[in-house]
Amino acid sequence: MLPIISGGHTAFQDTFVSDFLKFYPDPFSLSKDTWKVIIEFWHLDLSSTDFLLAEYYAKKGPTPRLPSCMLRSYLLSLKLKVTSITRWVAMMRECPLYAILSGFSPLDTPGIGTFYDFFNRLWLSDSNNLSNHERYKSQKVKKGKKKGDKTPINTQSISSKLLPFLERNPIKPNHAFSLIFRLFKSQFLDHSCNLGLINPASLSLAGDGTPVKTAAFMRSKRLCKCREQGITDCNCKRYFSQPDTNTGWDSSRECYFNGYHLFMFVASDSFNDLPVFPMLERASRHDMLSFLHTHFSMKSYLPEFKVEKLLLDSAMDAIPLYDYCKRVGITPFIDLKKTNNGNYKYKDTFTIDPDGVPRCQLGLRMHHDGIEYKKNRCKFRCPKSNRKQGCFCETPCSPSKYGRTVHTALKDNPRIFNIPPRDSKEWKKEYDRRTSVERSNKREKQDYKLEGGKHRSSKMWYCRLYGIMMLQHLDAWEMPSVETFQELIIKLAA
Numbered sequence: 001m002l003p004i005i006s007g008g009h010t011a012f013q014d015t016f017v018s019d020f021l022k023f024y025p026d027p028f029s030l031s032k033d034t035w036k037v038i039i040e041f042w043h044l045d046l047s048s049t050d051f052l053l054a055e056y057y058a059k060k061g062p063t064p065r066l067p068s069c070m071l072r073s074y075l076l077s078l079k080l081k082v083t084s085i086t087r088w089v090a091m092m093r094e095c096p097l098y099a100i101l102s103g104f105s106p107l108d109t110p111g112i113g114t115f116y117d118f119f120n121r122l123w124l125s126d127s128n129n130l131s132n133h134e135r136y137k138s139q140k141v142k143k144g145k146k147k148g149d150k151t152p153i154n155t156q157s158i159s160s161k162l163l164p165f166l167e168r169n170p171i172k173p174n175h176a177f178s179l180i181f182r183l184f185k186s187q188f189l190d191h192s193c194n195l196g197l198i199n200p201a202s203l204s205l206a207g208d209g210t211p212v213k214t215a216a217f218m219r220s221k222r223l224c225k226c227r228e229q230g231i232t233d234c235n236c237k238r239y240f241s242q243p244d245t246n247t248g249w250d251s252s253r254e255c256y257f258n259g260y261h262l263f264m265f266v267a268s269d270s271f272n273d274l275p276v277f278p279m280l281e282r283a284s285r286h287d288m289l290s291f292l293h294t295h296f297s298m299k300s301y302l303p304e305f306k307v308e309k310l311l312l313d314s315a316m317d318a319i320p321l322y323d324y325c326k327r328v329g330i331t332p333f334i335d336l337k338k339t340n341n342g343n344y345k346y347k348d349t350f351t352i353d354p355d356g357v358p359r360c361q362l363g364l365r366m367h368h369d370g371i372e373y374k375k376n377r378c379k380f381r382c383p384k385s386n387r388k389q390g391c392f393c394e395t396p397c398s399p400s401k402y403g404r405t406v407h408t409a410l411k412d413n414p415r416i417f418n419i420p421p422r423d424s425k426e427w428k429k430e431y432d433r434r435t436s437v438e439r440s441n442k443r444e445k446q447d448y449k450l451e452g453g454k455h456r457s458s459k460m461w462y463c464r465l466y467g468i469m470m471l472q473h474l475d476a477w478e479m480p481s482v483e484t485f486q487e488l489i490i491k492l493a494a
């Protein structure tokens with residue numbers, strides 16, 4: 001039967017006040033931290049969930065739980081860092097406040113199966129995973145050659161082939177998690193945009209990948225009879241319980257792990273490091289592959305978002321990516337790899353430093369003298385000259401009184417030459433915001449215990465990931481103080 005929708009968010013608030021004072025006649029004895037959670041979920045309007053999920057319920061049968069209450073309850077469990085649905089169901093029966101704050105009667109709370117039925121409706125696929133369970137055993141990826149190095153891969157070759165393919169064949173927004181994304185966008189991402197926390201018309205995105213460990217070992221079963229024939233190490237297909245995961249190299253901890261490679265896009269110009277779009281890739285995927293897949297997926301799901309700046313680390317340092325950014329009007333802020341940087345001849349006589357600044361014939365770094373935006377190039381001037389005296393070098397390399405000038409055009413080397421220049425304060429200030437994605441990943445993995453979910457399907461991992469992202473947006477919204485809210489409760493109860 002379809003869920004009975006009556007009153008929306010206002011009905012939830014009215015029910016909360018009556019049940020809350022009934023089970024807690026002295027509510028002011030609760031701690032201040034508990035009140036902060038109450039305030040957040042009191043103001044969290046999830047009434048759109050009921051309408052978005054209505055078509056995924058049968059027209060006949062018993063009356064289901066309200067989808068908005070189920071989602072609110074799941075978000076509350078994530079807020080309280082509960083990693084088990086079984087444990088959360090028990091906690092709602094033990095503590096009336098959790099049931100009331102979810103929108104349920106303390107005497108009638110949902111069971112474990114009800115939650116998993118709700119998750120099934122959020123997942124638009126008959127399979128709990130994105131890949132087939134039967135696949136060949138993949139080879140172990142190579143680890144970095146030096147300390148802190150990622151899996152070695154030719155990013156130049158990969159990006160030159162994959163970028164044109166993704167441009168010719170746009171990704172369609174029909175993934176199994178698309179309904180979960182709609183809930184996140186309509187009730188959290190759009191609301192943050194309306195509050196001015198994110199500017200979709202001029203978006204600055206920071207992207208980075210991070211490992212998500214889901215299991216200590218890769219679980220698989222043999223489908224062949226090679227072992228009976230004495231062959232212990234065969235290359236036949238196997239049945240994997242988690243087909244979307246595999247083994248990858250964690251460069252930060254310098255160890256192998258089993259699970260996903262999470263690539264996250266964060267609004268770097270938002271004060272609260274708000275997440276915008278994620279993708280869970282296999283652990284063996286390089287950052288470049290994950291970035292391209294996530295970026296073009298985000299374009300299909302958020303076509304109205306205009307990306308103006310991309311802040312990426314050195315794993316995405318490849319000329320095809322710079323060329324792509326130039327074509328679509330994106331300003332790239334990408335860190336350079338440690339090798340093959342600068343120190344090459346430019347215009348026959350000038351050497352270029354790793355940050356794109358030319359050196360004169362004496363070996364001195366030349367001074368900035370403006371940017372010519374129409375010609376897409378930067379201007380540098382003799383280091384021994386100024387506006388008043390002109391060139392006062394003892395061995396001038398130009399007969400001009402103005403001094404020798406060099407123009408570094410982006411078309412000559414879009415990787416080294418940037419607008420703004422790499423050594424400018426503007427470039428460094430903007431690139432420093434790339435750490436916003438690292439702080440966001442830290443919140444998800446440590447503060448909200450993303451890896452604490454003992455799940456065996458991509459369905460549950462996406463539900464958990466998007467639930468945590470919803471809470472990150474909720475935490476960024478301005479809420480009234482505890483004292484002001486307590487006065488409101490007293491007025492409503494009178």
